[in-house]
Amino acid sequence: MITGKILYKRPKTLKDVNMSYCPGCSHSLMNKILCEIIDEFDIQKKTVVIAPVGCAVLLYDYIDCDSVEAAHGRAPAIATGIKRVNPDNIVISYQGDGDLLSIGMAETIHTANRGENITVVFMNNAVYGMTGGQMAPTTLVGQITKTTPSGRNPENEGYPIRACELINTLEAPYFIARCKVTNSKSIMQTKKILKKAIGYQINKKGYSFIEILSNCPTNWGMKPKDSNKWIQEVMSKYYPVKIFRDKGEA
Amino acid sequence: MNKKILMKGNEALAEAAIRAGCRYYFGYPITPQNEVPAYMSKRLPEVNGVFVQAESELASINMIFGAGACGARCMTSSSSPGISLMQEGISYISGAETPAVIVNMMRGGPGLGNIAPSQGDYFQAVKGGGHGDYKIIVFAPASAQEIVNFTVLAFDLTIKYRIPVMILGDGLLGQMTEPVVLPEMKEIQDDINWSICRGQDQVIIRSLYLVPENQLELHNLHLQKKYRSIEKDLNKYYEQYNANDCDYLIFAYGTTARVCKAAIDRLQKENIKIGLFRPISLWPFPKEEIISISSKIKKAFVFEMAQAQFEEDIRLSFEGKKEIKGFYKLGGAIFNDDEIYELIKKNI
Ligand SMILES: Cc1ncc(C[n+]2csc(CCOP(=O)(O)OP(=O)(O)O)c2C)c(N)n1
Ligand code: SF4
Numbered sequence: 277m278i279t280g281k282i283l284y285k286r287p288k289t290l291k292d293v294n295m296s297y298c299p300g301c302s303h304s305l306m307n308k309i310l311c312e313i314i315d316e317f318d319i320q321k322k323t324v325v326i327a328p329v330g331c332a333v334l335l336y337d338y339i340d341c342d343s344v345e346a347a348h349g350r351a352p353a354i355a356t357g358i359k360r361v362n363p364d365n366i367v368i369s370y371q372g373d374g375d376l377l378s379i380g381m382a383e384t385i386h387t388a389n390r391g392e393n394i395t396v397v398f399m400n401n402a403v404y405g406m407t408g409g410q411m412a413p414t415t416l417v418g419q420i421t422k423t424t425p426s427g428r429n430p431e432n433e434g435y436p437i438r439a440c441e442l443i444n445t446l447e448a449p450y451f452i453a454r455c456k457v458t459n460s461k462s463i464m465q466t467k468k469i470l471k472k473a474i475g476y477q478i479n480k481k482g483y484s485f486i487e488i489l490s491n492c493p494t495n496w497g498m499k500p501k502d503s504n505k506w507i508q509e510v511m512s513k514y515y516p517v518k519i520f521r522d523k524g525e526a
Numbered sequence: 527m528n529k530k531i532l533m534k535g536n537e538a539l540a541e542a543a544i545r546a547g548c549r550y551y552f553g554y555p556i557t558p559q560n561e562v563p564a565y566m567s568k569r570l571p572e573v574n575g576v577f578v579q580a581e582s583e584l585a586s587i588n589m590i591f592g593a594g595a596c597g598a599r600c601m602t603s604s605s606s607p608g609i610s611l612m613q614e615g616i617s618y619i620s621g622a623e624t625p626a627v628i629v630n631m632m633r634g635g636p637g638l639g640n641i642a643p644s645q646g647d648y649f650q651a652v653k654g655g656g657h658g659d660y661k662i663i664v665f666a667p668a669s670a671q672e673i674v675n676f677t678v679l680a681f682d683l684t685i686k687y688r689i690p691v692m693i694l695g696d697g698l699l700g701q702m703t704e705p706v707v708l709p710e711m712k713e714i715q716d717d718i719n720w721s722i723c724r725g726q727d728q729v730i731i732r733s734l735y736l737v738p739e740n741q742l743e744l745h746n747l748h749l750q751k752k753y754r755s756i757e758k759d760l761n762k763y764y765e766q767y768n769a770n771d772c773d774y775l776i777f778a779y780g781t782t783a784r785v786c787k788a789a790i791d792r793l794q795k796e797n798i799k800i801g802l803f804r805p806i807s808l809w810p811f812p813k814e815e816i817i818s819i820s821s822k823i824k825k826a827f828v829f830e831m832a833q834a835q836f837e838e839d840i841r842l843s844f845e846g847k848k849e850i851k852g853f854y855k856l857g858g859a860i861f862n863d864d865e866i867y868e869l870i871k872k873n874i
Contacts, residue, residue, distance in 0.1 A: 321725045327732070336730045342722035344595045345732035347618050350588040353580070357592020357600070360576045361550060362723040383588070386581035 287311035289320045289340050296334060300500025302490035303331055303399060305457050307338050310368070310397065313471045314341065317478060323366040324358055326351040330372035331405040349380025352387035355394045366477055367394045374404045377413040377437050384439075391448030391482045395473045398439055401490040402511065409495025413437045416514055421495070436514065443485045444520045450482035452520040456489040456512060458504040469519070476524060489515055528707050535670045536561035536700040538708070539629060539693065540569065542674040543601050546681040547714035548627070549575035550600035552589035554582055554608060557641045558697035559631040562603040583608040587615030587628070594624035595731040597718025599681050603629035605697070606647050607638060610655070616690055617656030620749070621733025624721075625684040627677070628662075629693045631700040634858030642858025643696035643781060648835035651694050652809045659746055661753045662690040663760065664808040666779045670704035676806070678709055685716050687756055694808065696831070698781045698860065757810040764812040768794060769801035769819065774874055776802045777816075777840045778829040781860070786829055788863035793870055800870065808836075816843040827870060828852040829861060 286292065290311035297304040314320050320341055327335035329348035336343035346354050351369040359367045369387075376384050376398050387394070403421055404410040410423040414436050418427040428436070440454045451473050455466035466488060473484035489511050491503035498506060533541070540562050543551075551566040563579065570577040580586035586602045593600035604612065609630045619626050632647045634640040649655075651664045663683055665676040673695065680691040722729045735742035767787055769775060778786045783804040793800050803819060805812050820826065826848055828837040837852040844850060851873055855861055 322723070324722055333734060334736075336728070336732070340728050342729045343731070344592060344722065345622070345730070345734055347588065347614055350584065350591075350615070353585040353588035354592035354595070356578065356585075357550070357552065357589035357594070358596055358723065359592075360578060360589075361593045361596040361598045361600075365723045382581050383585055386585065390578075 287315045289314045291338055291340050293337060295338055297331060298494045300491070300493050300503070301331070302401065302457050302488065305463070306397065306399065306488055306490070307332075307335065309463070309467050309470060310370075311339055313467065313474055316471065317474060319366050319478070322364065323368065326355050326367070326369045328371040328375045330375050332370055332372065332399070333406070335370055349375050349378070350383055351375065351380065352383040352392070352394070352396065356387055356390070356392050359392055359394055363393070363480070366474065368397060368474075369394055370397045371399065372405065373398070373400045373402065373412040373414040377439055385442070385446070388443050388449050388483055388485060389446045391450070393477055393480055393482050395477050395484045396486065397470070398485065398487040399490045400439065400487055400515065401492040403492050403495045405492045405495055409492070414439070416510065438515060440485065440487050440520045448483060449485055449521060450523045451476055451484040453522070454487040454489065454515060454517050454520070456507055456517050458507050472524070481524060487515075489517065528710070530705045530707050532703055533670060533706050534561055534701060534703050535673050535695065536631065537565050538670045538706045539673045539677050539700075540565035541708055542677040543627065543681070544569055544573060544575070545709050545711050546678040547599045547712045548601050548681060549573065550590070550593045550598050551575070551602070552578045552580050552586040552593070552600070553602045553604065554580050554586050556605045556608045558633060558700050559603050559605050559629065561700070562629065583611035584615065587612040587619070590626045591615055591619050591622070591624060594619065594626045595622070595721060596723050597625070597716060597721030599625065599685065599714065599716070601627040601629065603631070605631045605633045606635050606644070609647060609650065613650070613656035616662065617658050617660060618733050619690050620660035620662065621658065622731050623688040624731060625688055626690045627680045627684055627693070628690055630695070632694065632696045640858045641697060643698040643831065643860055644858050645696060645780060645782065645831040645836065646856075647694070648808070648830070648832055651692055652811070652839070660749065661809055662692055663687075663756065663810070664692045664694050665763070666694045666806060666808050667699065668780050668784050668804065670699075670702065670706045672806070673699065674706050674708060685718075687752065688720070689752070689756065694780070696781050760807055760810045761812060761814065763805070763807035764815060765802075765804040765806060767802035767804065769803055772799040772801040773824045774798070774800040774827065774870070775819065775823045776800065776827045776829060777836070778802065779805050779808065779836060782829050782831055785861045785863050786866055789866035789870065792863070792867050798874065811839050811843070813843045816840065820844050820848055823848065825874070826850045827873070829866060831855045831860060
């Protein structure tokens with residue numbers, strides 16, 4: 277028998293299965309971080325995760341919590357319905373950029389504006405991952421995607437939308453932050469922020485919006501390592517990593 | 527028994543929903559059903575319920591998807607253009623099998639149409655306006671009292687079968703003030719051991735079935751089996767008015783059927799043997815009853831405020847065995863009894 281101190285193990289809430297995410301994708305990392313936080317708060321049995329349409333569509337296959345699978349963009353509306361019936365449950369709306377800022381923009385803004393006591397985890401990877409790398413509302417100017425073969429041209433496609441800044445114009449949200457998960461330091465920082473957000477929900481403080489600058493090595497055509505470098509050097513220039521609002525600290 | 531009181535159809539519906547245990551309402555304003563959200567916004571807080579004015583019908587239908595996933599008695603209401611927006615959600619709710627009561631007080635279409643009464647959403651309601659093979663229970667009341675009765679039933683059935691139930695009325699029914707007897711406030715004890723938020727092992731509410739490959743096929747077969755059993759259980763919701771021993775039979779539902787009755791009374795005074803068959807549940811459709819009654823008559827008439835939508839189901843039941851003559855009003859126009867009287871006289 278091997279004895280000794282366990283330094284690291286799979287969080288209880290994370291199922292022991294193979295994930296369908298591509299190797300090196302931020303989704304798998306964020307699924308795990310979320311599970312760690314759920315375990316640390318011991319809220320597995322009262323947490324509901326809303327699975328979005330997008331690469332995280334099978335979220336409930338990895339996270340062992342109650343779950344409702346949403347239509348494309350509608351996760352915050354479903355989260356609203358659940359939270360209004362069960363205010364003591366912890367509801368997490370996990371969404372990609374196409375889901376949250378394109379087809380679901382109205383639901384996103386109005387759920388934030390009502391200050392629903394939920395936590396939104398926004399995976400901004402600047403493309404539509406699941407459908408094969410088309411332009412997303414967050415695709416950077418000049419960025420080549422399946423539907424912007426010559427690069428995103430603002431004259432035709434407009435400019436990338438900054439979600440945190442947009443949400444930050446509303447009165448109701450309690451906590452708004454943009455994070456990245458490109459190295460161990462930023463991963464730890466992200467976990468701290470997301471844990472704070474879920475803590476706020478537990479304490480019935482209100483709506484939190486946590487954006488994660490994420491990679492999509494597959495559709496960006498990059499190695500995971502290079503994709504993280506791109507987030508660091510390019511993406512975070514347009515999308516500054518910071519806490520936009522924290523009413524708990526104010 | 528409770529006293530008779532005067533109420534608008536829309537308000538009677540809202541109060542009936544509350545008495546049937548509905549504590550969650552999500553909706554977006556649209557004429558001619560605005561009395562429903564107005565009433566709910568005032569009344570629900572009094573019974574510790576929740577009213578949310580959603581940002582759109584897309585949102586309201588998904589809010590009741592979330593509330594329904596918790597096993598809650600919940601409702602949304604709208605009128606034709608809003609119901610079109612809800613079709614996506616209705617398909618998801620059907621696939622995921624959660625409860626939902628949806629009210630459509632139909633108005634003239636297509637498009638923005640007008641705000642006059644119509645029956646133009648028959649196909650959308652009964653044949654499935656969203657994608658995929660699914661069915662929803664559809665009740666078409668013809669009076670404020672029936673609105674009350676069938677709203678109460680709708681909540682019991684949506685919980686029992688975990689299938690959306692639609693109250694399909696029209697602008698006239700919703701706006702008309704009539705005497706109603708309201709039921710007592712219901713004590714709710716629903717068996718919802720399938721729902722989320724019960725602190726048990728993981729519950730997944732979904733409509734996605736990817737693996738194994740035949741998973742979705744099996745799910746569909748399960749849904750179809752459920753639909754067949756609902757068809758068997760709910761085959762008694764229709765009204766026959768002077769329908770025994772007649773030569774001619776009118777088929778109509780909702781508001782139109784009521785106007786037909788007045789014409790029938792006049793025609794009968796002239797010894798014309800004519801009656802009315804009025805389906806109240808449009809799905810399940812009382813097909814067996816219609817088949818059996820069709821053999822006893824010479825000719826059938828159909829009246830509806832739409833172009834031969836309801837008539838199509840009558841024709842399918844008749845299987846071409848008897849002559850059917852249909853009359854339609856479109857774009858929010860309504861029949862009056864003189865007109866129906868004249869049309870019948872001319873066509874018998
Ligand atoms: C109504 C509807 N339209 C389109 C689709 C197809 N679709 C599936 S995933 C997706 C894009 C998801 O992209 P994003 O939200 O950025 O998430 P990611 O896959 O990048 O995680 C689209 C358009 C759909 N499922 N439903
Ligand atoms: S396609 Fe992109 S976002 Fe989707 S799993 Fe693969 S790497 Fe991740």
